[in-house]
Amino acid sequence: MFDTLSEKLTGIFNSLSSRGRITEKDIDEALSQVRRSLLEADVNFRVARDFVAAIKEKALNSDVLTSLTPGQQVIKIVHEELTGILTSGDHNLTPSSQLPSVLMLVGLQGAGKTTTAAKLALHMRKQGHSCLLVAADLKRPAAIEQLHSLGRQLDVPVYSEDPANSTPLKVALAGVKQAAQNGNTWVIVDTGGRIQIDDELMQELTDIRDAINPHQTLFVLDAMTGQEAVNAAKEFHDRVQLSGLIMTKLDGDARGGAALSATQVTGVPIKFVGVSERPDGLEAFHPDRVASRILGMGDVLSLIEKAQQTVDEDQVKVMEKKLRQATFDLDDFLQQIQNVKKMGSLSQIMDMLPGMGQMGKKMPGNFDDSQMKKIEAIIQSMTSYERHHPELINGSRRRRIAMGSGTTAQDINLLLNQFKQTQKIMRRFAKTKNPRALMNMFK
Ligand SMILES: Nc1nc2c(ncn2[C@@H]2O[C@H](COP(=O)(O)OP(=O)(O)OP(=O)(O)O)[C@@H](O)[C@H]2O)c(=O)[nH]1
Ligand SMILES: [Mg+2]
Incomplete structure (x- = not known):
């Protein structure tokens, strides 16, 4: 996760600050950390090497060396540079x-x-x-x-032929002809x-390309095959001149390097x-999000968008207001958990939240779906007053809630801690005026 890279970089620079000036060598050390992180995210080693060399130049020409927060500065430059590379070219299907x-x-x-x-047929x-x-x-x-x-x-027509009496080339040619006749x-x-x-x-592919001239x-x-796919992409490009890439399975664990x-x-x-x-699982490509993901920074913008698709708009607006006013309470937490259930697996959602992926892993007993059920039961055993004022839940209230939900006082403590963490993140979130500017939180 982002925390690791960010924390590592901050750690490197913090340990130096006692020595005073940050030197080029220190930047090198930080960048080797960045390079390692890129490799972990499946970025090809040559690409990572060239990338880091370019970053070094940028870093040395910027105010990183004199900055009070060199760790964040380096991340910022890296993120901008990654986004820049991913942004170039035409992302539409003209x-x-x-x-x-x-x-x-x-x-x-x-x-x-x-x-x-x-997916493309549906999209089109x-x-x-x-x-x-x-x-x-x-x-x-x-x-x-x-x-x-x-x-x-999907109710989309499909052209095919009997494989015993045809070839891919013939099918492709006849298919294109058919589409012209249909007026597709x-x-x-x-x-x-x-x-x-x-x-x-x-x-065979080159022949098809020559015949149908796509x-x-x-x-x-x-995304899951990592670096192997990169060599393949290059070779395919040499053979049939690609006009674009589509990255699949980004719903998995791969960071997308x-x-x-x-x-x-x-x-x-x-x-x-x-x-x-x-x-319907096809999305427009957002370079800044993939850059964040490669750096392991959590994909907050995607999460917001996903939430908006799953949860109705009014509810999102109310929630957003609460976030802005930082009045997010346990009732909201419960509602979020119930929304999360609609969105997909919890670990997936946690991975999209900065800081939360790690938190999920650190949580004793793991913050998994059974944990989620427990949380629901606990919050449902609280009075409305308690849900609005969790800080007032004392020992005897804790025991009562535990009895009511069939859990232990320890479970309640765990939940209250989780809630506090979430509230903290929400407060940081609340400070950003514009969700698009959320990245500033990390700068
Ligand atoms: N989770 C996830 N699975 C996907 C995605 N795209 C494809 N898959 C799955 O990946 C597997 C392979 O997908 P196919 O579309 O058959 O792949 P293909 O490239 O046509 O495979 P071949 O024709 O055998 O070369 C299937 O189980 C798909 O459901 C994606 O974006 N996310
Ligand atoms: Mg196939």
Whole structure:
């Protein structure tokens, strides 16, 4: 988590401050910490090395050496630089002037191409386009049915042929022709997974590319596969000239360093990210968020957005007001926990909150879903007065609540501590006028 990198950097600089001046060597030490953190986040080692070299120059030319908070300054520069790299290029899927616009998905096996094809079709339809999905993976027996099944689910037409009497090239060509006849505005060609060292299959992809001349060729990159995917992205780019990347499975634990490496190595922008297995699990790419994630800073903005999708808008506004006024009490805490349940697994949510990921891990008994049930029971056993004034819960109240909720006084203490921590974070949050400026909290 961010705390670790931030704390480590602050630690390095703090231990130096007693010595007085910070030197270039001290910056080197801090940057080697940054490099390690990038490697942990799956950033390719060459990319990390070059990146850190660029940062060093920036740091030396800035006021880091004389700053009172050099740790934060370094993080700030690193974050800005990461965001800068991730921002370059066009992140939209611009259609071609001649319809239908042809989009081809390529990548390693299991990266998420077929799922992403369906996600894109849904996304495009929401924007008023009509799509045709083309099943050009004839190698994996179930691939055609997988796309048909997704198509049925979304009510998007799918073009396929009998694999025994066709080839991926033929299917792709006929699919594009079909889309033109249908008057579709986009045609999305799903290709089979392949590894870059398989020359024959890579040639097949080049042939398809030459035949259908895609306007968008997107490499689907599994965030979980880390650095391996980076070499593949480069090779695919050399073979079929990618126009963009889609990073899938960002709902998992991976910090997403492969995004940085793949963008650096290919010079091609990330267009979208996949955040669930479901067809609506496709999100616009936000460079600053992925940069925060790579640094392990917690993805507060994503969390806010997710909460807004799951919880109704009015409730969010009320909550926001409470946060601003810092009157967040145990009733709100309970409501948040219940909302969190709607949003997904708790550890996922905790990871998105700065400081909370670590907190979750440090918590005795682990802050997991059963813990959550316990918390609900405890708060429900409190009186309304107690929920508004948790600081007044004394020993005898504690015993009564424990009895009422079938827990122990220790559980109550744990909860009250957790609540206090949350309140602290909320207060920091409340101080920011604009959620977009939340990053300032860390500067
Ligand atoms: N959690 C999560 N799972 C995903 C995401 N995208 C795809 N998956 C899952 O990853 C697995 C592989 O997805 P596919 O779409 O079949 O991958 P593919 O690249 O088409 O695979 P091949 O055609 O065999 O090369 C499936 O179980 C998907 O549900 C994502 O964004 N998040
Ligand atoms: Mg597939």
